[in-house]
Amino acid sequence: MQRRSFIALAAALATLAGATAPAHADALETIMETGTIRIAVPQDFPPFGSVGTDLQPVGYDIDMAMLIGERLGVDVEIVPVTSANRIPYLQTDMVDLVISSLGKNAEREAVIDFTDAYAPFFNGVFGPDSIDVGSVEDLDGQIVGVTRGSVEDLTLTDMIGDGVTMRRYEDNNGTISAFLSGQVELIATGNVVAAAILERDPDIRPEIKFLVQDSPCYIGLNQGEDALKAAINEIIAEAKTDGSLEAISMEWLGQELPEDL
């Protein structure tokens, strides 16, 4: 397998180059030696991770974890975590990677390292094909449903002009119901919510019109694990070009990957 030998080579090079690496053993080396990679995944955040009918976690993040294991040629040990303890799991070396719909911010960057983005996570305006809206300017005269007080509500309200009517619902279910019953033709929401609507295979399909706010998901790993990071980035880049990430996105989000992910 060329790919594996490449990764082994990359790992070897990285190990050589990483003379300044921390005192503990290089994570990638350990993974290759033990033949197991431990990956933290969510189990309470569909479609990224939820408990399937056989009580095993399923979702975008789990598929991503399996893809990484497969490409590294090692077994994957799935470790279910919550959004509150996913970073402590990494810091205490309970897992090698966190694939748990993790967004990047300065606070987190101070304590852990991130690979390249592997999943789209954004708020945007969604609506059926029949409505021609491509930017916030086009919204003039339209009615947009949104969940009151959500990030997309606050962000979009600042962006729009007076000609736009916002209908604010109590929670995501209200917004979804209003959209599905045709009470509003456009909704501002997260791509995950749109995916949840698409999963029901409705007559009116929410297609993305434009982005309101983009904060894609990254894989988290410990700082100083440059070899592992390089190897994972290589896998992500490859998965983006060979269509395997696209397939995961289609399966769990019902949408193609954004161009700029």
Add this chain to the structure above:
Amino acid sequence: MGYQLNFGWIPQYMPVLLHGIGITIYLIAVGAVAGCILGIVCAWTRALGPVWARPPVAAYVELIRNTPFMVQLFFIFFGLPSLGVQMNELQAATLAMIVNLGAYSCEIIRAGIQATPKGQFEAGASLAMSRIQTFRHVVLIPALQRIWPALSSQIVIVMLGSAVVSQVAAEDLTYAANFIQSRNFRAFETYIVATVVYLGLSILLRFALDALGWVLFPRRKAAR
């Protein structure tokens, strides 16, 4: 360390608040008038109307009085579009209030009608009044007078219940309060303001209904 109340946001959100108060007043005005008219028609049907018309009215009254207002509202707003009946949130809210008050006021007014002594019907008939005339002049007004306090209370209850229309994004006072609260994160102060406004509206509404009673029932003393 006590909580520091802060009402500095009120001027900024005054238009939202006033708009919400306006919608709430609109809802209760239209809802009360149309709801009471519907209630009178239904009460007449149930008490004195044609026998064939009584079961459907009874079914309507029982259906509405035994289901939550919010469910009725959701049925109209989220459910009816599946049957091709599309209403905006304000129309749906108004309709829900009319339908709801119609059922409750029907029962209240029917009680008033059925408490009318038989002699009063006979008195009307002996004056050569038609059945409708008798109902209009001899039965309905004293009946309404009898149940006016109960009907007033029901109207106030419906006004307070109108708070749930914010759930379908009708922009009433509660919607305004929720909206403001989601922006300024001053839940305590925001709901204090909403509470005070609702209280004020209730008192005003009772006052208005009492005044209306005086106008509608000039023969107050004679009837007692």
